[in-house]
């Protein structure tokens with residue numbers, strides 16, 4: 730009545746089961762089928778299908794909205810979830826032989842991009858290698874003739890306005906004019922509801938943390954909150970809004986799930 734379970738039959742049954750499993754996975758992962766599922770599935774992982782966490786769902790939806798907001802303002806924009814994706818995207822954007830530098834950005838450093846770019850076929854200007862103040866100023870000036878300038882942002886509004894605050898002004902100057910293209914790497918943690926909220930985030934969150942990186946005498950060093958100071962050592966001397974990318978596409982934004990920078 731039933732086939733005998735010898736080695737050959739067991740192998741056939743296992744093969745059939747494996748075939749059916751693959752078909753079921755293919756069927757379930759079809760985008761058409763996914764649209765009818767009562768839950769969302771992350772297809773961006775390489776191999777395994779898994780249910781997105783609430784945070785990932787929100788990031789996905791927010792990132793898609795931000796991409797539209799940025800494109801309306803003539804930015805080129807991408808969404809990269811992981812560090813590896815960001816590094817691949819940066820490499821894909823920058824042709825070999827290009828000159829590259831960056832501002833005082835913890836995001837770029839946290840990603841390990843300086844070391845990665847130095848290993849590539851690029852001309853890298855790293856102000857952290859300067860041994861004197863004169864060398865550092867020279868690196869700031871050379872940024873204006875670079876092909877690519879990497880930066881983060883202090884905040885970005887949901888409709889795509891970028892806010893940055895500078896002590897010296899070299900970063901916001903280069904964002905405004907000079908380098909052929911500017912690449913912003915922006916954690917979705919820096920998205921604020923509107924421009925006033927973005928400015929508030931930049932002033933009350935990013936700036937006091939950035940101030941804590943330096944040995945400066947400012948009120949925020951004492952209690953961690955911004956006092957809107959006029960200290961000679963203030964790191965908040967230039968407040969900059971990038972409302973549109975001009976010329977169109979000069980600024981590139983890479984959004985990421987990673988909570989980078991401050």
Ligand code: SF4
Pocket residue numbers: 932936937940947948949950954955956957958959960962963964965
């Ligand atoms: S206290 Fe001064 S230096 Fe500190 S965040 Fe406020 S304006 Fe900037």
